[in-house]
Amino acid sequence: MTEFHTTDDIATLIQEGQAALLAGDTYEARQRFRRVVEVDPTNVAGWIGLAGAVRPYKEKQQYLQRALELDQTSTEARASLEYVEAKLAIGEILAPRGVSTPVDDPILTSFDVPHSAAQNEYADLEPATDIQYCYIHPDRETGLRCTQCERPICAECMVRAPVGQLCPECARARRPRNYQVSAGNLAVAGVIGIVGSFFANFVAAQFLFMLGFFAFFLAFILAPMIGELFVRILDRVTHGKRGKEMQVTVGIGIGLGAAPLIILPFLLGAFPSLPLLLFIIMTITTAVARLR
Ligand SMILES: [Zn+2]
Ligand SMILES: [Zn+2]
Numbered sequence: 001m002t003e004f005h006t007t008d009d010i011a012t013l014i015q016e017g018q019a020a021l022l023a024g025d026t027y028e029a030r031q032r033f034r035r036v037v038e039v040d041p042t043n044v045a046g047w048i049g050l051a052g053a054v055r056p057y058k059e060k061q062q063y064l065q066r067a068l069e070l071d072q073t074s075t076e077a078r079a080s081l082e083y084v085e086a087k088l089a090i091g092e093i094l095a096p097r098g099v100s101t102p103v104d105d106p107i108l109t110s111f112d113v114p115h116s117a118a119q120n121e122y123a124d125l126e127p128a129t130d131i132q133y134c135y136i137h138p139d140r141e142t143g144l145r146c147t148q149c150e151r152p153i154c155a156e157c158m159v160r161a162p163v164g165q166l167c168p169e170c171a172r173a174r175r176p177r178n179y180q181v182s183a184g185n186l187a188v189a190g191v192i193g194i195v196g197s198f199f200a201n202f203v204a205a206q207f208l209f210m211l212g213f214f215a216f217f218l219a220f221i222l223a224p225m226i227g228e229l230f231v232r233i234l235d236r237v238t239h240g241k242r243g244k245e246m247q248v249t250v251g252i253g254i255g256l257g258a259a260p261l262i263i264l265p266f267l268l269g270a271f272p273s274l275p276l277l278l279f280i281i282m283t284i285t286t287a288v289a290r291l292r
Contacts, residue, residue, distance in 0.1 A: 009039070010036055010039060010040055010043060010046075013032045013033075013035055013036045013039075013046075014032070014033075014036055014043075014045050014046065014049060016028075016032050017029045017032030017033045017036065017049045017053070018049060020032060020053075021049065021052050021053060026052075026053045026054070026055070027135070027151065027152075029049065029052070029053035030050065030053040030054060032049070033046050033047075033049040033050035033053055034050060036049070036050075037050060042070055043070075044067045044070050044071045044074055044077065047063045047064070047066045047067035047070070047077075048063070048064065048067050048074070048076055048077055048080065050063045051063035051064045051067070051080060051084075052080075055094045055095045055133065055138055056093060056094055056095075057084050057087045057088045057092055057093060057094070057095060058088065058093075059131070060080070060084045060095070061081065061084045061085060061088060064077050064080050064081040064084060065081065068081060093139075094138065094139060132145070132152035133152060134152055134153050134154035134157055135151045135152060135153065135167070136153065136154070136157050136167075136168070137154055137156075137157070140154040140156075141154075142154045142155070144158055144165060145165075146165065146166050146167035146170055147161065147163065147164030147165060147166060148166055148167070148170040148174075149167060149169070149170055151167055153165070153167045159171035161174070178240050178241055178242045178243070179241075179242055179243040181238075181241045181242075181243055181245045181246055185238045185241045185246070186245055186246070186249045188237055188238060189234055189237075189238060189241070189246055189249045189250050189253065190249045190250070190252070190253045191253070192230070192233060192234060192237065192250075192253065193230070193249065193250045193251075193252070193253020193254045193256070193257060193287075194253045194254075194256050194257040195257060196230055196233065196254070196257065197230075197253065197254040197255075197256070197257025197258050197280075197283070198257040198258070198260070199257075200226050200257075200283070201257065201258045201261050201276065201279070201280060201283075202261065204219070204222065204226070204276065204279050205261055205273065205276050208273060208275045208276050208279065209273065211275075215273070215275035215276075216274075216275050216278065218275070219275040219276070219278045219279035219282065220278070220282070222279065223278070223279045223280075223281075223282030223283045223286060224282060224283075224286045226279075226283050226286075227282065227283045227284070227285070227286025227287040227290065228286060228287075228290065230250065230254065230283070230287045231286075231287055231290040231291060234246075234250065234291075242291055242292065243291070243292075246291045247288045247291045247292065250287050250288065250291055251284050251287070251288045254280070254283055254284045254287060255280070255284060258280040258283075261276060261280075262276075262277070262280070
């Protein structure tokens with residue numbers, strides 16, 4: 001890329017930046033105005049625009065002071081600076097989200113969000129030209145960006161990807177369809193788990209009861225088959241949904257369905273059949289393992 005920029009380039013960048021500010025897209029605006037002052041550090045409109053595109057008042061103040069140094073006659077820079085310094089004087093740290101200009105905008109400023117005491121720790125935040133703020137936590141500085149949508153994200157929100165890092169939204173969208181499980185899928189999986197398990201275990205209990213010691217062998221053979229059967233049925237109904245949520249739901253479902261056969265003997269003063277317990281546990285582990 002050549003570093004030669006005509007006045008046209010800068011005029012376009014400023015126009016685009018101002019349009020982005022009006023549209024409330026401070027991220028786009030920030031990119032444009034940063035570029036302007038990078039290319040031409042004496043551009044007053046660039047510094048004023050940048051002041052409008054960042055949220056910390058300290059940072060706004062710094063940019064506006066620069067604009068005023070460059071052009072002492074700029075009433076816009078002066079008015080904005082007064083506004084920002086008034087905000088700083090009453091201890092405000094961050095401008096409310098989406099405010100396009102720091103200048104007298106009674107509608108926008110009336111929506112000033114209340115600032116929590118926690119934000120005061122940023123009071124002596126040292127403004128730097130390249131600070132970005134996590135788009136989920138606007139009060140957190142970060143040098144990280146989502147490699148897909150390029151929005152700034154903090155280390156806590158970041159999701160590691162094979163290449164670079166993603167924001168939570170992009171990470172979710174990138175998961176294979178099979179792992180995008182809806183509440184409806186989980187409800188269906190849970191019901192199938194409970195009902196299926198109740199009947200499977202009820203039938204299994206009759207057989208195992210008759211077989212005595214050999215019941216252990218039968219349980220050992222039968223459980224993986226029943227677990228597999230659960231997964232086949234679920235695959236049909238949920239179109240092959242997988243993942244932790246499915247595993248937990250189905251595991252609990254099968255457990256709940258089997259619960260009466262474990263609890264009932266206790267209530268009758270007996271110990272539940274050991275082969276049956278083995279059968280239940282193995283059915284759950286097979287189904288859960290297969291749903292990974
Ligand atoms: Zn993203
Ligand atoms: Zn964050």
